Amino acid sequence: MAKTLQRNAVDARAAVDPETYYGFLKDLRNCFAEPDSKDTREVVVLMLVMCEWPKEEPPQLRGMMEDLVKIVLDWVTCKPIRFWTFRPWLAAMLANRSEALASVYVSELFKTGLLHPCTDCKFTLSMWQASTNGSSSCDSVISGEREFAVRVATLSSQGEVVETVLQPSLGNLDSHLQETYFGVKSNGL
Known part of the structure; x- marks a missing residue:
């Protein structure tokens, strides 16, 4: 599931229309805000820590990892517990x-x-x-x-x-x- 999410993130980031990626990030933020989204949050974290990421991001993927980490950081910073x-x-x-x-x-x-x-x-x-x-x-x-x-x-x-x-x-x-x-x-x- 984490690999599928990673592929979706990469596809959205590499899309010609930048709104596709911003929509993906917005949907992900909304999932994090939902109390019943424990599985989604865990899959995103698993994707960040377990999936292979390129050492050097190609130009079309630049900043994607930071965007995903920021979503998680914002969620835990709000309530560190x-x-x-x-x-x-x-x-x-x-x-x-x-x-x-x-x-x-x-x-x-x-x-x-x-x-x-x-x-x-x-x-x-x-x-x-x-x-x-x-x-x-x-x-x-x-x-x-x-x-x-x-x-x-x-x-x-x-x-x-x-x-x-x-x-x-x-x-x-x-x-x-x-x-x-x-x-x-x-x-x-």
Whole structure:
């Protein structure tokens, strides 16, 4: 479905009449605004992070990726908690698309994810592996307070874009919270 959407976006962008592309973007924005469009939003995000895009955009496609990222950015910037509607791996890959997305996600993650500290919810390497390999224990690992640790661990596996935003937030995390969520007993991660 993501590949079909990508093809439709490319076709609309490459159309002779520029109104075709602007109509496509308008329809996509409207889909994002609809409360019942969770599937559409997820497919757009999957398209952005999973589909292959040319390293160098041909002239007729120039700016298309930025337009699509902007639609998603506008949607999550309006209510940053919306990042939590995506599974941790998908939210992390989306955050890696732009520094603006990473900033919104990390800020919201540290603001809302720290609301429920739990002393027996340390996130271990085996939990992270279970949450990323699709095992049946994934849903139990990503429940409750552990979701914050899962989301941070998933973010930390992303590239440099996310790292530059995430590291300062982790560095500012209180040592008690570092121990609570990650089992880290020193002042730094």
